[in-house]
Amino acid sequence: MHRGFALRRAAQTDAMFLGDMLVEAANWRAGGVRPRHEVLTSAEHRRYLTGWKRSSDDGLIATGEDDVPVGAAWFRMLPQNDPGLGFVGVGVPELIIGVHPLWRARGVGRSLLRGVVELAGVHGHSRISLSVERDNFAHTLYRAEGFTVVAESPSRQTMVRATG
Template sequence: MPETWSLRPAVQADGAFLGDMVVEAANWRPGAARPRHEILTHPDYRRYLAGWQRPGDVGVVAVVGAEPIGAAWYRMLPRTDPGFGYVGTGVPELIIGVRPMWRAHGVGRALLRNLCASARAEGRARICLSVERGNFAQVLYRAEGFAVTQSGFGRDTMVKRLA
C-alpha cells in the first residue's frame, strides 16, 4: 500500500460511508457475511446511523486522499433505545469499522485514540462499545484501555475510563 492515510472529522455527508462501516463491523467474521440491506435495515444497527450527525454525534474518518477507508463515531443513545454496548445515560457508545485491506495498519488504533480524545475533550468520563467474542478487535480495545464490564450472549460490553 504505497499511499498513506490521514484522519479528518466526520461530517453529515459521511452518513452513507458510516453505513458501509457498520456493515464491515457486523461482518467481521470471514465467510459469514450478512447482506448489506439486512444489516442496514435492522433496528439493532439502524440506531447507529439514523439521522447521523444529530447533536452529540462525533466521528472521525480515515482517508487516503479523498477516499474513506475507515471511521469511528459515537452516539448518545437513550435508555429507551439502547445499543449493544449501552452502559448508562451520558456514556457515548462507540462504533468503528475499517475496510479489510486497511486492517492491521494502525488505522483502527488511530481512529479509536482520536475519538477517545474527542470524548475526553467534551468532558465525558467514559466511553463504551460492544464487541462479539472472537473478534480480533478485542485485542486492540484491551490494548487501548477498554475493559469488559458485561458479558452478553456471544458479545461483551467494554468500557474505557477517560478521566
C-alpha cells in the same frame, strides 16, 4: 499524513461511508455476508446511524490517497429506553468502528480508536463504551487501548474506557 493515511472529523455528508463501515462491523466474521440493506435497516444496527449527524454525534474518518475514506470510528448517545448493545448508562456514548478490509492491520483502527476516545472527552464525556463479540480479535485491540470488560453475555462483551 503518516503510514499512508490521515484522520479528519466526520461530517454529515459521511453518512453513506459510515453505513459502509457499520456493515463491515456487522459482517466482521470471515465470510460475513449480511446484505447492506439488511444491516442498515435492522433494529440492532440502524440505531447507530439513523439521523446522523445529530448534535451529540461525532467521529473521525481515516482517509488514504486522494482523501478516499478507508475507515471510521464514531460515537452516539443512545437513550435508556432504546439502548445499544454496548449501553452502560445514561450519558455514556457508544463507539462504532470499522476499517475497509484492504486497509486492516496497518494501524488505522488503533489511530481511529485513540482519536475518537479523545474526541468523546472533548465533548465532555468521561467514559465511552462498546460491545464486541467474544471471538472478534478486535477485543484485544480494545484491551490494549485501555478498555475493560464491564458486562458479559455468552457471546458478547461490553467494554468501557475513561476518556481522560
